[in-house]
Each structure stands twice: as structure tokens, then as C-alpha cells.
Amino acid sequence: MSTPEGIDNILEAVLLAAGEPVSIERLLEVFADEGIDRATLRDALARLQERYSGRGIELYESAGGWRIRVRAAMAPWVARLWPSSPPRYSRAVLETLALIAWRQPITRSEIEAVRGVSVNAQIVRTLQERGWIHVVGHKEAPGRPALYATTRRFLDDFGLRRLEDLPSWTPPEA
Amino acid sequence: MSTPEGIDNILEAVLLAAGEPVSIERLLEVFADEGIDRATLRDALARLQERYSGRGIELYESAGGWRIRVRAAMAPWVARLWPSSPPRYSRAVLETLALIAWRQPITRSEIEAVRGVSVNAQIVRTLQERGWIHVVGHKEAPGRPALYATTRRFLDDFGLRRLEDLPSWTPPEA
């Protein structure tokens, strides 16, 4: 099984069975018995990426690691599989998430200061439940308010490898 | 996109996105706009099966429909992916289960009303797959929402003889 093609096939099978991003370290564990090093693994990943060019799926690296995902171009067909459409988020939710993403760690009152309205508890809970934000600490201030930050899941779900990949917080063009 | 290869690629993407067996009827709906008939679809499935020969995955048909799965020979590698310590359920899963247990039969929107956040399909599916909840009927209301209740298995797993043995909870703000 240690031919390059054998490795590629195992890699493909493992990533498809995982259904979530798999880090390089975890992949090295998978191949522990084959004594495969990081460089060999990287080569295999590159070959797999090549295998999927022109296909409906792609090999992709996000914050949590490597995963195989269905390309965005396939979304219209995939959507027909399910009767209900994925949730749309209100502007309030998106603005709150954006502030947490770009300005983390941030407290609720700091979010409110920029948005000019109070942030209701449900918005925060929606984002927490989605696994996109979490509390990373408490601010040394009266009431010790919670400090929010985005999670790795947030990066994975938005296809980012790290926070720096977020588009810049650009001033609107005049 | 209606070249045979285009169809194969969409088919592959859709089957991998579904994550569950997909019936021929559902697949025909996916391709409704392309005007693809049963025979063409069968041909595409055969070609996809061919594509996976010698690979770590295979396309097979079960009672529920068509699905892509990882070949049994890949099990040793896949097994190394999973940590040996059991994962944990999220707060959302636990609260949903608790509400179903104590307030059954209950609809998803009734659960949402108490929790104040939407209960996504994944949560319900997790509990159903675990064999702890099932649908016992449908409510006479727009959309005829499913009514959930706990199962025999739930009682067994929690060491209860009957639902009445569930501990009583003290109402909040006591």
C-alpha cells in the first residue's frame, strides 16, 4: 500500500470518512505504521488536489486542517437535495459577528458602542451555538464583562486558514 | 454541464454532500433542470462506480438509495483518526434532549420557543441516530410538524424503568 497511488487512495478514504478538517499531525498518526514523513504527506496532498481539478469536489486547507469539500459551483444541485434552505442571518447577527471577528477580543458593550444599539442576548447565543464565537476571558472592568472571540470552527466554516485571511476592514470608498 | 463527465461530477458532489443514501427519485429531482431520465442516470452511476475501482471508496446501492462509502479494507487507517476518549454532546443537544424527555410529545418549534434559539436539523438527527428520540406523530398545525418523544432505548441507556422515574426538577426562580 505504500506506492504513491496507494497513499493517495488511503488519504482520500480517510478524509472522506472524517467529514471534518484533519490536521497534518492527525494524518501523520494515520500513516504511523507506514513511516511516512511530513514531506511525503504534503506530496500526496498535492497529488490529491491535482486529482480533483475539474471535478465537483476539492481538497482544501482551512484552520482545522485538510478536508475534501464540495465546490461552491455545485451548490445549486446540492440545494435541491434538501427542501429547507440553510438559515439566513439577520444584519444584527452579521454585524455582531463581524465586530467580533475583526476586533476580538471584544465585550458586548464595545460592540454596542459601534453599532449604536444594544446587542440582545439571543444574537450572542445564536453565534455561540453555531460554534462561531466563544468567551475567551473577562475584562478587568466593573461587572467583569465577557470577552468574545471567534473559534476555529468559524474559520473552518468560512473557509479561512487564519484570521489574517479576513478581508481588510476597509473604509468605504468615497 | 450536460456532458457525461459533467453529470458524473455533479453526481459525485451531490452524493458526497448528502452524507446519506440518496434514492434514484431524489437524484432525478436534483437533475430536474437538465432533463435527465432514469436510464441516463443509471449510466452515470455505472461510470462513477467504474471511476472508483481500485480506489479506497466505492459507490453502492442500499435499500435507502445510492451512497459513496469507504471500503472495508481502509478500516485500519480510518480507525486511527478517531480519538479513544468519547466526545461530548453540545449544550444545545443536551437541552433539546431534556426538553423532549420532560415535555414530550413536543415539536421542534415548541423546543425553540423555550430555548430561544433555533434547533437545527443536525441536533435532532444526532439524537435520532443515537436511538434516544423518535417521531411519534404530527401536529395539526401548518406544516404538520413532527412530534418528538423519547424511546425505549433512552430509558434503557439512562437506567430508567419508565419516564415517571425521571428526576423531578425544581422550577426556576424558586
Next chain:
Amino acid sequence: MPSPDSAERLTPVAVARLRGETLTELPADLYIPPDALEVCLEDFEGPLDLLLYLIRRQNLDILDIPIAEVTRQYLGYIEMMRQMRLELAAEYLLMAAWLAEIKSRMLLPRPPVVEGEGEEDPRQRLVERLLEYEKLARAAETLDALPRAGRDVHEALAEPPPLDKARPLPEVSLDELVSALREALSRAALVEHHHIQREALSVRARMSEILARLADCPQGCAFQGLLEPGQGRRGVVVSFLAVLELLKAELVRAVQDRAFDPIHLHAVTGGA
């Protein structure tokens, strides 16, 4: 009070409707862009959003806001929201007060400015906040446009092979379940003020059991059969209450051909 006539003059097209209520009274001097009424006032994300809308709508220069004009329009909208009895968040009123303050400060004669330490334009802070908010709104749009898992891209998932060592499943203790329930309910009590009464669990449990049984017999079950005497007196009462609850919730239908005939219960089926 403006007359309905003035509203007609301003919006000859039609009367606006909001929440099913007809909108006839508008402040007479309010500038209303032709398509503004299509913008549901409730849709604004707060006073900054509303102000930005007013400014951008008329291509006003955000760095040199005609404060008197904008204040007048802002107050006009606030008045309109009031008339439609929309719940006005305190922030809207706070902004109104701020605008009024800026306006009055602009009217004051300015002392000669010493070189280097210029007197701050009273609008300065407002402009900063508006620009910051506009950037945020832009960022939120950018974020929403990113390909998102579950909406635009989907995890590719194949059925895993049978594994020797079954993947361990999460363990849950009864205690955890009770605390999850308490948490969910206490939150509901906090948020909704609605009264959560403690229903007899045994009745709800029996409701599930009866539904499950009815699902197994499409022809329906005899009502008598559900009241098993083996349950004892209390059990029969519980079953009886459960059936009543199910009938009330229209989850089951009771059928009796003639008076004194046996009563049959049917599940209200999904497709029917």
C-alpha cells in the same frame, strides 16, 4: 398635526402599509424619497443606520453634514415611527438629543481659533461614529458573501467503513440532563416571562406511549384497550387524561359510529 391631505400630497402613489396598518398621517414637512416608504422603518439596525440612510439617500457629504436638515429629517422619521406606534428603542431618542445638541452648538458664535489647537467641529464625533458604522456594515456584508459551509460549500462525506473498535459515543448522565433542562427553562422564564407550569410528567409520558401505539395500528385502537385495568386506578386516570390532552391538541381523532358503540382512536396521520 398634519392632515391626511398632506400625506396625500407627499405620497400620491398610495398609502403605505405597515404591519397591516394603513399609514395616512405623515409629518407635513418630512422629506420622503419616493421609494423610502418601501423601507420598513423597523428594518433599521439603529439610529446610526437610519442616519446613514438619510445621508446616503440624498448624496449628502458625510464629512460635512448639513446638520439642521438631517436633524429635521431624523426627527421626522422618529415622529412617524411614534405615530405608527412602533416600539422606539431608547437609542433613537438618545441620538435625537445628540443631534439637537450638535445643532445648537453649531449655532453658537465660534471664538477665534488659536493656530494648532483647533476647536473641534461639534459634528466630528458623530462623523467618526457614522464612518465606523458604515465600515462595520460593509464588513458584515463581506462576511456574508464569503463561501460558507452548509450554504455554499458542503463537507464531502463518505460512509465510514465498519470499524472494529466502535467509535465511542458521548456519555450523558441523568444529572447533566436535569441541569440542561433547568438551564433551558430558567432562560425561557427570564426571556419570555411566560409562565412555565409544571405539568404532570406521567400524563405527557403516556401521551407519547399512546401516540407510538396508534402509529402501529393504522386501523385505530379501541379506546377501552388503552385504559388497561392492569395500570391500576391511577394509571387509568393518567391514560384518560393523556387521551383528553391528545384530543385537545388534535393529535388524535376519536371515532364512534353510533351512541354507545366502542370509541376508536386514530392518529392524525402525517399525510392526511
